Amino acid sequence: MINSVHTLPGGYRDEHGQLHREVVLIPLSGQEEELLAQPSPLAMASVITTVLTRCVQQIGTLAMTTGLARQLLIGDRQYLLLLLRALTFGDQVMMTHRCPWPDCGQALDMDFKLSEFPVHTAPPDSHLQRMTLSPAASEGHMWAKRQPTVQFRLPNGEDQEIIAPLLEQNEASALTQLLCRCIHSLGEIDKPLPELIQELSPLARQEIEAQMAALMPGVDLTLTANCPHCEREFTVPFELTDFFFGELATGEELLRREVHYLAYHYHWSEQEILALPRNKRRAYIETLASEIERLNDAIT
Ligand SMILES: [Zn+2]
Secondary structure (H helix, E strand, O other): OOOEEEEEEEEEEOOOOOEEEEEEEOOOEHHHHHHHHOOOOOOHHHHHHHHHHHHEEEEOOEEOOHHHHHHOEHHHHHHHHHHHHHHHHOOEEEEEEEOOOOOOOOEEEEEEEHHHOOEEOOOOOOOOEEEEOOHHHHOOOHHHHHOOEEEEOOOEHHHHHHHHHHHHHOHHHHHHHHHHHHEEEEOOEEOOOHHHHHOOOHHHHHHHHHHHHHHOOEEOOEEEEEOOOOOOEEEEEOOHHHHHHHHHOOOHHHHHHHHHHHHHHHOOOHHHHHOOEHHHHHHHHHHHHHHHHHHHHHHO
């Protein structure tokens, strides 16, 4: 089995304060494709946890578990998905995108390498993050009069999973819930009640969220391109998860036919075929198809 060793931009700090950053990955196989092809009631964040649990073998000295996949920082989880995409389908991405300028909107081909996205390395501290609000952001908060500080931890996969259902209904209240989970103190108040966090002014929220984003390790998935139709530049976020899972969604029917084709000719079991990474499975199908074609040509 091909596996691949990488370093997380952040890393996981265990209960003894030890940082685990080196990851061992294996590419996705037909088994994960089968899983992703089935309609799932799970939100995307839970699907990411499942895929990471199956394809990341180790983080530092720790064996991967579902619990550990949930404890990883959001930025590390996204970086792992990026690595898994590169490992499964290669570093190169070719996609079609519409020019976002409203008076243009033409489709254009975009071609880039995953390894070209800048990675922000920032191993998490062993203690909580601490920041001071600006005087303008402190205004109107009783607790900030004595000490305008906020202590928080960075959001992880578990937070993502918990707020996912709420995010679809009401984005603002989902973000409030995320802050409730991540903020550990406001001024001298430890474990502040949700009401206190709901009362944060828009400016205070903005400063806290900006600081969380600045400290979050991970990869910056911004794409810059020139539209060949209107000759203007634009930047768009690369929706990695949607793109990667879209590529994987072979569809159950096609997957079943591919398994049947290989089982029929090679007499391999379904489990053996599903355990192959997709590019290997497809390579066998291609070899087999050209061999059959060659034999047919020889007969006629
Ligand atoms: Zn354009």
